[in-house]
Structure formats: C-alpha cells, structure tokens
Amino acid sequence: MLKILVADDDRDMCLLLQRFLSRNGFEVQTLHTGKKTIEWLQGNKPDLILCDFRLEDMNGDELLKKAKELHYEVPFIIITGYSDVKAAVDVMKHGAFDYITKPLFPDEILLTIKKALAEKNIQTPAPVRENTETAAPTPTALGSEYIHGNTAEFRNILKQIDLVAPTNYSVVIYGESGSGKEVIAREIHARSRRSAQPFVAIDCGAMSKELAGSEMFGHEKGSFTGALNQKTGSFELANGGTIFLDEIANLSYDIQVSLLRVVQERKMRRVGGVKDIDLDVRIIVASNEKLWDAAHKGKFREDLFHRFNEFSIAVPPLRDRKGDILLFARHFLEITNGELGKNVRGFSPEVEDIFLNYVWFGNLRELKNVVKRATLLTEGERVEVSSLPFEITHFEKLRFDQGSESKDAVDPLPPVMTEPKKEKEFKSLKTASLDAEYEMVLKALEEVDFNKSKAAKLLNIDRKTIYNILNQYKKIKQL
Numbered sequence: 001m002l003k004i005l006v007a008d009d010d011r012d013m014c015l016l017l018q019r020f021l022s023r024n025g026f027e028v029q030t031l032h033t034g035k036k037t038i039e040w041l042q043g044n045k046p047d048l049i050l051c052d053f054r055l056e057d058m059n060g061d062e063l064l065k066k067a068k069e070l071h072y073e074v075p076f077i078i079i080t081g082y083s084d085v086k087a088a089v090d091v092m093k094h095g096a097f098d099y100i101t102k103p104l105f106p107d108e109i110l111l112t113i114k115k116a117l118a119e120k121n122i123q124t125p126a127p128v129r130e131n132t133e134t135a136a137p138t139p140t141a142l143g144s145e146y147i148h149g150n151t152a153e154f155r156n157i158l159k160q161i162d163l164v165a166p167t168n169y170s171v172v173i174y175g176e177s178g179s180g181k182e183v184i185a186r187e188i189h190a191r192s193r194r195s196a197q198p199f200v201a202i203d204c205g206a207m208s209k210e211l212a213g214s215e216m217f218g219h220e221k222g223s224f225t226g227a228l229n230q231k232t233g234s235f236e237l238a239n240g241g242t243i244f245l246d247e248i249a250n251l252s253y254d255i256q257v258s259l260l261r262v263v264q265e266r267k268m269r270r271v272g273g274v275k276d277i278d279l280d281v282r283i284i285v286a287s288n289e290k291l292w293d294a295a296h297k298g299k300f301r302e303d304l305f306h307r308f309n310e311f312s313i314a315v316p317p318l319r320d321r322k323g324d325i326l327l328f329a330r331h332f333l334e335i336t337n338g339e340l341g342k343n344v345r346g347f348s349p350e351v352e353d354i355f356l357n358y359v360w361f362g363n364l365r366e367l368k369n370v371v372k373r374a375t376l377l378t379e380g381e382r383v384e385v386s387s388l389p390f391e392i393t394h395f396e397k398l399r400f401d402q403g404s405e406s407k408d409a410v411d412p413l414p415p416v417m418t419e420p421k422k423e424k425e426f427k428s429l430k431t432a433s434l435d436a437e438y439e440m441v442l443k444a445l446e447e448v449d450f451n452k453s454k455a456a457k458l459l460n461i462d463r464k465t466i467y468n469i470l471n472q473y474k475k476i477k478q479l
C-alpha cells in the first residue's frame, strides 16, 4: 500500500486528510512537528509527503531541505494558507513538487497527489470501494424525520459531511433557501464529538439590527431600555456544542465586528456585561449568496469570511437533483400520513411528472408543504393532480404567459374550481394587487434563474417578502 506522510500541527487537518486519503486507498502517517517528522523520516520512507508550510517548530522550506537530504526522490507537496502562496512558490524552486492552498478541496488534493506519483511512475491505488448500501447511512440513520437523497449530488454532500464532521472546522454551507442547509448543519453536529452538547440555530436574516447583539451574546439586566431581565445569548447556550448561523451575510457590520472578536478570542461578553465568558463553540454558517462576493461588495468582512471558510459545502437546488424529488416526496408523504392518521399510498403518474418538471423555487421546504397539503386534501389512495396548488399544475402555462401580451390567456383560478361569474369578478378585484405582485415576482425569478435572493434584490424587497407573496397567492387561489 502506498504510504503518505502528512505533517501538520493542525490536528483537525491531519484527521481530515487521514480519513480522506485512507478512503482513497493510501496508508497515512500523521505527525505534528518538524522535529518528529525528521526523526520519523530517518527510519522510514513514505511514497509522498504532504506538509503544512507553517509547522510550530519549523517552516516548510526548512523541512523540505531536510526531507530531500534523507529521501531526495520522494515527492513533497506543500499545504499553504492563501497568504503564503508566494513563499510556497519559492519552496517549489527548492524541489517541492507542488503546493495546494487552504481551504482544501478533496478533488484538488487527490489530483495533485496523482500527478506527483505519476511523475515517479507510481500508479495511484483505486479508492477503497464503499458499499453505498452501508457507507451511506440508511434513511433511518438520521432519525425518521430526515432522509438522505439518492443522487450523486447528495452522496457527494454526505461524503463531505462525513469528512468534516469529526473535525472542529468552521463550515460554510451554500444553497438556496429550503434546500436543507440547516439539516446538513445538524447532521455535521450529530456526527461530531460535540453531538451530546447543544446545537443552536439562529436566523441572522430574521434578527433586528438592534436586538441581534443581545440575541447572540445575551445581555445583563438593565443594560438597555427593555432589558428587564438578564438574558443568555445563543452563543452561551451553544457552549460546548455547535452554533448554526443561517443567512450570515445579513448580519449588520457592527455585529460582524463583535463576532470576529468571539471567533478570534473564543471569548464573549454579554451586552452590558463586564465579565468575559470562555467559549468553545463550533461555528457553522449558511448563506445563499457567495460570501466571497459579499466580502468584495463590502457587505461582509473579509477577515470573518476567511475565519469561516475552513471548509465549504454547496447544496444544489432540488431542480438540479431531480433524482431526489420523488424520494423526498414519498418521505414527506409518509410523515404526513403519520401526522394525519391517513393512509395515502403514493402519487398518480401525472403528479409525479409534474413534480419532476416543476422548478421548486422553495426547494425541499416547498415540496414538503405541497405534499402535506395534497395529502390533507386526498380522499383516495393516491394524490391526484386536483390536490396540487394552481401554480404548480399551471407552472408551464404561467411561465409562457409571462411573455405574452394578453393577460386574458391566463385563467387566474384553479381548474378544479367552478365559481359563479360574479364571485369570480369580486375575487379577482380583491386579489388584483396580489396577482400583479405575483406576476412581478415570477418575472423577476425567471430573470435570475429562480434565485430568490437575486430576485429580491431586483424587486428591492427582502427574500421573506417573496415567500409571503408566493404563499399568499397559493392560499388565495386555493380558497
């Protein structure tokens, strides 16, 4: 078996690399100091060395020289932080094969290793075959409320969860609203050493600017008008465990400054407090816009971005993993049957077809709501088209009509309803402004490929308002 030596003083990084490389068929030796590494190299010869540029007692350049004296032919790859790239390039002049920058991407690491070994005519081993039946946790492994998708995209997410969960790394989860970011954060926590400790989730988009500090860090009694009692903040509640900060890019600049202090010093103070409280909290953040872009626009502090960006997971929207749609739909149906004491067995082929072709702006959340409602309305054994909301059954038509001049072409009422003309006129008057808003929202969504944050920006409203309009429309059209 090919042996890779990993020299890094960051134990989490060693753990992560060890798990990843052994899964790819390598034997891995990890060491945390330059001195120990040299001692080990005096009695052993690996097939490749992966070495952090900054070890506690030695820098990568020095270690490279020593390693080359002992085993000249062994390829040496440097791992560097973004700011050390120039130095890493210099190290390559001294014989390193290549460098890779943090945050590390599994594919990039493997590719670089393969290239280095190929130069020495060494063939890379085949990955250790994972029996997907057993490697991917079964649906019940998450508890009956959650399941795993079956697509390559979802399996890739599971692999990343598995890789990062046992470490202490901060994780950024990207994905559209409703795509399952919080569930993924919970799963990382559940598979970590912190699993017996609390998991606390906060929606940064929903907190008012004024109260965000006190929500996150708590306050002392009387520290501001309205602070009638002492309050324990989310960070303190999560101490020992994991905190999940959803919609992180929405945090005000002031709070970002306080957060940076907490992340750097691992200490916090309640609003109006004088005592520092030690914190040991793993931070997982989620965003539906790229934090790097937000940092470039000056909306998000770059230093905070680098702190969080130790590992990132991108969750594709549901429409890009069609293979998961029916699996999740059946799961939500089962849950709802249980909740409502019903026994709806499945979906008609037409419903399945509609599910597969709809764009699911609200991702899993929208699918769950649609299935719940349809199950409620279903009397027979199968969910039929008539139990689905209007904008789903008429999605293609609505899309088409957005571009047409004539609004008469759109029947604003669901086909399942027949109403007296008078009432219909009255209703359309009542809902005229909602109809207009809904049309604008759909148009904006189409314009930006159904990214709700971007659509919200186009319309100069916030993301939640988009949901409200879509939901209100859904409700009214089904009355």
Ligand SMILES: Nc1ncnc2c1ncn2[C@@H]1O[C@H](COP(=O)(O)OP(=O)(O)OP(=O)(O)O)[C@@H](O)[C@H]1O
Pocket (backbone or CB within 6 Å): 145, 146, 147, 148, 149, 175, 176, 177, 178, 179, 180, 181, 182, 183, 184, 246, 286, 364, 365, 368
């Ligand atoms: N793997 C899963 N199994 C079962 N249900 C899931 C799964 N993933 C997500 N869901 C359900 O889908 C809904 C949305 O998930 P979640 O809240 O994690 O999304 P999100 O991306 O964090 O959304 P937002 O950004 O709007 O907060 C929830 O009701 C959740 O229970």
